Amino acid sequence: MGDTVEKIERQVSWASLSGWLRPVLDFIYPPCCCGCGVRTASHSALCPVCWSQMRFIERPFCEVLGIPFSYDPGEGMVCAEAIASPPSFDRLRAVALHEGAARGLVHGLKYRDRTDLAPMMAAWMLRAATEPLAACDGIIPVPLHWTRLSLRRFNQAAELARHLARLSSKPLLVGPLQRTKRTRRQVGLTARGREDNVRAAFRVVKGREDAVFGKRLVLIDDVYTTGATVSAAARVLKRAGASEVTVLTFAMALREPI
Numbered sequence: 001m002g003d004t005v006e007k008i009e010r011q012v013s014w015a016s017l018s019g020w021l022r023p024v025l026d027f028i029y030p031p032c033c034c035g036c037g038v039r040t041a042s043h044s045a046l047c048p049v050c051w052s053q054m055r056f057i058e059r060p061f062c063e064v065l066g067i068p069f070s071y072d073p074g075e076g077m078v079c080a081e082a083i084a085s086p087p088s089f090d091r092l093r094a095v096a097l098h099e100g101a102a103r104g105l106v107h108g109l110k111y112r113d114r115t116d117l118a119p120m121m122a123a124w125m126l127r128a129a130t131e132p133l134a135a136c137d138g139i140i141p142v143p144l145h146w147t148r149l150s151l152r153r154f155n156q157a158a159e160l161a162r163h164l165a166r167l168s169s170k171p172l173l174v175g176p177l178q179r180t181k182r183t184r185r186q187v188g189l190t191a192r193g194r195e196d197n198v199r200a201a202f203r204v205v206k207g208r209e210d211a212v213f214g215k216r217l218v219l220i221d222d223v224y225t226t227g228a229t230v231s232a233a234a235r236v237l238k239r240a241g242a243s244e245v246t247v248l249t250f251a252m253a254l255r256e257p258i
């Protein structure tokens with residue numbers, strides 16, 4: 001149903017929808033909560049219950065890994081994890097912790113073909129990384145292997161990146177980064193297992209190096225768990241000459257703030 005609403009809204013201008021056609025559309029496809037499905041006042045919204053479950057990541061947080069602090073240690077502070085094991089990317093930003101309604105949105109997009117959720121999620125991602133997006137030269141999604149893409153029919157990271165590019169007026173770079181190895185699903189693997197699974201899984205396509213070299217890039221994925229996937233992709237981009245890689249995800253898996 002959500003896909004149908006999105007397609008109609010793309011074909012008809014918002015100006016006309018604000019007139020007589022909008023109430024007709026709402027009658028046929030009533031607006032409902034993107035998290036639980038209860039009726040809401042507008043499309044692309046959460047009900048009060050789902051909204052209360054969202055644990056948005058706000059400052060203070062680690063400037064490198066984006067992990068929220070339980071107290072304010074001062075401006076520009078970096079967590080011990082980022083100091084002990086510096087990541088291959090320059091910084092990580094995420095909208096919310098991967099739990100409750102945020103987890104439901106990620107799973108809806110990824111596993112239930114709810115591509116209609118991507119515009120709302122991308123708008124929140126824009127807010128979470130306003131400065132890196134404003135300064136970047138391009139937005140690049142973490143790619144799927146072609147076999148998995150053919151089965152799933154869409155790449156959730158690419159959907160988020162597509163809407164982010166539109167909202168931020170930044171170039172969308174889909175072709176330069178390629179997944180060359182069909183990896184196992186990361187769910188259920190240990191941190192070491194995730195690293196081994198994505199080792200040598202990405203490459204910059206020969207002849208497309210100019211899209212990466214010297215550029216400040218924002219790398220998009222739906223959720224950050226151990227960071228194995230985005231770290232492997234960022235490492236390849238840095239080796240190809242990217243001057244800066246910011247990782248931006250909708251959710252971050254975290255037990256407790258540090």
